[in-house]
Amino acid sequence: MPNITLPDGKKIKFDKKVSGIEISEKISKSLSKQALVMSVDGNLKDLSFIIENDSKVKIFTSKDAEGLETIRHDTAHILAMAVQELFPGTQVTIGPVIENGFYYDFARKDPFTENDLKKIENKMKEIVERDELTRFEVWDRDKAIEHFKKIGENYKAEIIKDIPHGEKISIYFHGKWHDLCRGPHLLSTAKIGKFFKLTKVAGAYWRGDSNNEMLQRIYGTSWASQKELDDYLKRIEEAEKRDHRKLGKEMDLFHFREESPGAVFWHNKGWALFQKLVSYMRVKQENAEYKEINTPEILDRSLWEKSGHWEKFGENMYTSTTPDEKVFAIKPMNCPGCVQVYNQGLKSYRDLPLKMSEFGKVHRYEPSGALHGLLRVRAFTQDDAHIFCTEDQITEECLSVTNLILEIYKDLGFENVILKYSDRPEVRVGEDSVWDKSETALLKAIKESKLEYSINKGEGAFYGPKIEFVLTDAIGRDWQCGTLQVDLNLPGRLGATYVDKDGGKKVPVMLHRALFGSLERFIGILIEHYSGKLPFWISPLQTMIIPVSDEFNDYSKSVNSKIKRAGISSDVDLKSHNLNYKIREHSLSKLPILLICGKKEVDTNSVTIRRLDSNKQENMQLEKFIKEFSILNKAPSL
RNA sequence: GCCCCUGUAGUUAAAUGGUAUAACGUAUCCAUGGUAAGGAUGAAUUUCCAGUUCAAUUCUGGGUGGGGGCACCA
Numbered sequence: 001m002p003n004i005t006l007p008d009g010k011k012i013k014f015d016k017k018v019s020g021i022e023i024s025e026k027i028s029k030s031l032s033k034q035a036l037v038m039s040v041d042g043n044l045k046d047l048s049f050i051i052e053n054d055s056k057v058k059i060f061t062s063k064d065a066e067g068l069e070t071i072r073h074d075t076a077h078i079l080a081m082a083v084q085e086l087f088p089g090t091q092v093t094i095g096p097v098i099e100n101g102f103y104y105d106f107a108r109k110d111p112f113t114e115n116d117l118k119k120i121e122n123k124m125k126e127i128v129e130r131d132e133l134t135r136f137e138v139w140d141r142d143k144a145i146e147h148f149k150k151i152g153e154n155y156k157a158e159i160i161k162d163i164p165h166g167e168k169i170s171i172y173f174h175g176k177w178h179d180l181c182r183g184p185h186l187l188s189t190a191k192i193g194k195f196f197k198l199t200k201v202a203g204a205y206w207r208g209d210s211n212n213e214m215l216q217r218i219y220g221t222s223w224a225s226q227k228e229l230d231d232y233l234k235r236i237e238e239a240e241k242r243d244h245r246k247l248g249k250e251m252d253l254f255h256f257r258e259e260s261p262g263a264v265f266w267h268n269k270g271w272a273l274f275q276k277l278v279s280y281m282r283v284k285q286e287n288a289e290y291k292e293i294n295t296p297e298i299l300d301r302s303l304w305e306k307s308g309h310w311e312k313f314g315e316n317m318y319t320s321t322t323p324d325e326k327v328f329a330i331k332p333m334n335c336p337g338c339v340q341v342y343n344q345g346l347k348s349y350r351d352l353p354l355k356m357s358e359f360g361k362v363h364r365y366e367p368s369g370a371l372h373g374l375l376r377v378r379a380f381t382q383d384d385a386h387i388f389c390t391e392d393q394i395t396e397e398c399l400s401v402t403n404l405i406l407e408i409y410k411d412l413g414f415e416n417v418i419l420k421y422s423d424r425p426e427v428r429v430g431e432d433s434v435w436d437k438s439e440t441a442l443l444k445a446i447k448e449s450k451l452e453y454s455i456n457k458g459e460g461a462f463y464g465p466k467i468e469f470v471l472t473d474a475i476g477r478d479w480q481c482g483t484l485q486v487d488l489n490l491p492g493r494l495g496a497t498y499v500d501k502d503g504g505k506k507v508p509v510m511l512h513r514a515l516f517g518s519l520e521r522f523i524g525i526l527i528e529h530y531s532g533k534l535p536f537w538i539s540p541l542q543t544m545i546i547p548v549s550d551e552f553n554d555y556s557k558s559v560n561s562k563i564k565r566a567g568i569s570s571d572v573d574l575k576s577h578n579l580n581y582k583i584r585e586h587s588l589s590k591l592p593i594l595l596i597c598g599k600k601e602v603d604t605n606s607v608t609i610r611r612l613d614s615n616k617q618e619n620m621q622l623e624k625f626i627k628e629f630s631i632l633n634k635a636p637s638l
Numbered sequence: 639g640c641c642c643c644u645g646u647a648g649u650u651a652a653a654u655g656g657u658a659u660a661a662c663g664u665a666u667c668c669a670u671g672g673u674a675a676g677g678a679u680g681a682a683u684u685u686c687c688a689g690u691u692c693a694a695u696u697c698u699g700g701g702u703g704g705g706g707g708c709a710c711c712a
Contacts, residue, residue, distance in 0.1 A: 103707095111642060202707030203641025210709040214641050217707070249649075258685080258703045313712055333712085367639050367710055368703095376711075425712080462712055480711095549670040576670085584674035598672060610673065617673065 003054040020047035021187065024059045034061040036191065037070045037184045044070075046136060046184040062224030069097050074185055074192045075124075075222035076102040081177045082123035083218070086116075092179065093155040093206065093215055100232060101221035105204055107155060112216055117198040120218070124196070131190035132175030136183065144169045144180065155206070156180050195229040196222035239475060244527035245373040251532055251589055253523075253540065254374070262371045262378030264520055269540040272569065274381075274519055276538045278359055280635055281383055281408070281515060288404050290357040290385055295337030297361060301327040306493055307336040308429045312462045316364045334360035335487075335512060338386045339494045342508075347498040352508060353389035353397055359519075360384050374524030381519040387511040388496070391441070394509055398445030398467075398484060401513045405469050405482045408515050411635040412538075413529065416472040418452045420480070422459035429463055430489035438486040438509075439465045461512075463489040473529040481522060485512040532590045533612060536632050539592050543570040543629075545607075546582045548598030556597045559607060559622060563595075566626045568633055587612060593629070 004012045004023055012026055024035040024047070038045055039058045044066060051057070060067040076095035083090055083106060095104030106112075112120075139147070141160065148156040160169060160180060172181045174189055186192060198220040206212040223229040240246075248254050253270030256263070266274060282292065298320060304310040309317065309332065318330040331337060338356055347354065361381045370376050387397050409417055421443065424435045442465050446453050453467075460466050469482035487510045490496075497505040516522035526534065536542060543563060547556040556572045563570040573582050579596070586594055595607040600619070607625055609618040620628075 114643080200706060201642060204708045205640075208709075210640070214708075216641075219707080256704085261703065309712090316710095316712070364712090369639065369641095369708080370710060371704090427712080460712090546673090548672055551670075578669090578671045578676065579673060580671085581675055582673095587674060594673085596673070600672085608672085615673065 002051050004051070005054075005056045007056075007058045017050050017052045019050050020045065020057070020059065023051075023057055027059070031059060031061070035059045036061055036067040036186055039066070044184050046134070047187055048134070048136070049184075068224060070184060070186060071192050071224060072097040072102045072222045074189070075196045075220060076104050077172070077174060077177075077179060077181070077185070078124050078127050078189055078192065079104050079120065079198070079218060079220060080106075080179065081127055081174060082120050084177065085127075086119060086123055089152070091153055091155050094159070101199070101219060103204075103217050103219045105206075105215040105217045107206075107213075107215050112201045112218060114201070117201065117218070121196075121198050125194055127174075128189050128192060128194055130175070131188050132177070133188045134185045135173040136185075137171045137173070139169045139171050141165070141169055144171065148180070192222065193224065195224065195226050196220055197229065197233070235475075242475075242528045242531040243373075244375070244524040247527050247532040247590075248374070248524075251527075251540075253527075256373075260379075261368070262366060262376075264374065264377060264379070270523070272540040273523060273534070273538060276540070277516070277519060277523070278383075280411075280538070280638075283638060284404065284408060284635075285357050285385070288355070288400070290355040292357045292359075293338065293341050294358055295334060295341060295360065296331075297363075298328045298330055299337060301329060303336050303340075303494075304329045307339075307490060308462065308493060309333065309336070312427055312429065316366070318363045318365055330363045331360070332362050332364045334358050334362065334382060334384045335386060335490060335510070336494060338384075339491060339496050339510070342386075342388055342491075342496055343494065347388070347508075349390065349498055349500050349506075351388075352498060353387050353393050355385055355387045357383075357385035374520045374527075377518070377520050380521065382517065383515045383519060385513050387513065388491070388498075388508040389511065390506075391437070391509055394438075394441040394486060394511070395445045395448065397511055398442060398486070399448055401484050401511065402445070402449045402451070402467075402469075405484075405515050407637055409469070409471055409481075411637050412526065413535065414471040414473070418454070418470050418478075419446060419449070420454050420456055420468040420470055421446055421465070422456040422468070423465045425458050425460050425462060427462055428460075429493070434488045435465070438488050442467065442484075442486045461485050461487075463487045464512075466512075471525075473525065474531075479525050481517045481525070482515050483513065483517060487512060533592075534590070536592050536629070537634055540569070541571060541591060542568050542633070543593040543595055544582075544586045544591050545570060545572045545595045545597060546579060546586075547572070547574070548579055548596060550576075552597050552599070552602060555602045559595065559597060562622065563626060566630055568626070568629055583610065595625075 001015050002018055004014065020038040021032060021035065024032040035047055037060050038047055040049065040051060040055050062068055062071060076097065080092045080095055084092065087108060091107040093105040093107060095102060144160050145157045148160065163169060170181065170183060171178050172183060172185055198218055200219045202217045202219065203214045204217040206215050221232060223232060248270065251269065252267050253273065254264050254266050257265060301310065313332060317332050320328045320330060322328065338358060341356060342354065359381055361379065363379045366376060366378050389397050406417060423439050446467060464485045464487040466483055466485040468480045470478050470480050472478055491510045492507045496508055498508050500506045545556045545560050547553050553574055560570050560572045583594060590612060592612045594610040596610060597607060601607055606619050606621050609620060609625065
């Protein structure tokens, strides 16, 4: 006779075997109405599961992550039911819960259209109303395979074949419709409610492998209440408003065009932002003892063959044949060029660590489907550096890179940073013993940094293991930006050496590191993080001077030139629009500071400040304005 | 690269088997204004290449770009 222990420690004694729903009824009527699933000794179970022995039981409602996940899982099943009712002959494959929703992959000849989504949604609602009861059976493997094959569900049969022998094959029924599934599920289809929406159709490879056939995936979202669904849809809308592609156009920062897919045409304001970030990093790197260099964009094929890029990275490289038939590659990475700078002249152990930075523009032939605004381009500028050092210096140098990156992210408004560590990939150069050494040294640095980190097996660069720096933006999205790679391979391949204490030549270790990764991508992230309202010090155009009428144009022009001389970017709006019009226009373009100049200002040699998102008027002496805003015109850490 | 959707003034959109409409922007003129759109007039457009058709921006096929996913992100 089971003794049930609840999360608060309370025990309930039952005189017979008991189901989850019976337990919830015993606790309270309202709980039994809201109950969705339960855990029995830590394992999630259907509420209909019968408990025979003493157990710890926790009942979940839609307020718990477990409850909401089960709702989504059930919604995915109901989606599959609806699709098969509407489109007989469609095969089901898998339909997992994902963040904020679920998807289901189907195999069907004809594509689903946006119109079908609406139809399917209605059918789903109908199924919810039918309130089909959930039932659960355990089948024999061979019977299950045979059954699914017989009804034409070849993908399901294949999935079952891959389930290890000895594991139970559980089949869930919702009415007559059934699916292979681990569960748990709600008691009936009505329990999911109607707070779901199918969001998009997309292609997806069977088992995520691009060699396999493509299935049709339907994405959806599902919530416990109409309000939560509405809030979610609202959040999506808000995120779309900060899309850097849209803001980039509105703010006149950059554009793309057909002649060069995946390459940015920077407008004046966008380029100003780009250059501000570069100047800022120059100062930070100067302070950290980096020496800036610059190397050719086009280099002979032989160098890329030596470095290993030709073989391991060739598919992503642009090449160019000259009129005299020589083959060059447009650099996809800066490292070989940098090693050649290192190689020019003799280096001593006393020169190490030698940190060479380069704002290098690289070109990579990315798959067309990967391109996405500034976030994924084919031509971009890396804030790259290569640190040549001895093996003993690796850990210390990695730590100093990590600190530099954290400082820079903080200046730009990103406080939350986590690390991702990736070790040796399948396609790589170098001996395993060398990889052992690099991986150990890098891991040691990670541990000493005391930052949170995760491990990505097999995702390192072809020449060495790496850390990636992942930051979190204003609406909680993660972005992978900086990177740090240990490389014991390239320097040797390209013949880099230094003269050690004993007079013998040794091969240095090279660390590759990028702070933002790609300037282009980072600018995209910055725009989205700030919704285009960039901090004053990196604003591409910081102040706009607006004369109240033509009469004050001269005064406005003189204010403009004084502000510019102080290093603050500024412009005068002399167009023949009225004041209100100009204020609206420049506010919409997210200009941080508007300076209004009229009679009052001329008489007192002052300006009236209007800050973005405020309608307060603040009159200030011009000299004072320049002094105060010059202080704000620097990164917080400088 | 793969699947689906998509391409109309600078921008955002509307319409159509008989070469297109609006708003904003732009240009000219009027208005000279004090904190989120003052008024008038004008210029400007169907992504490219084939095909069907008397006639294609519209239908069909292909190229190419863009979007959403998948795969990729060295």
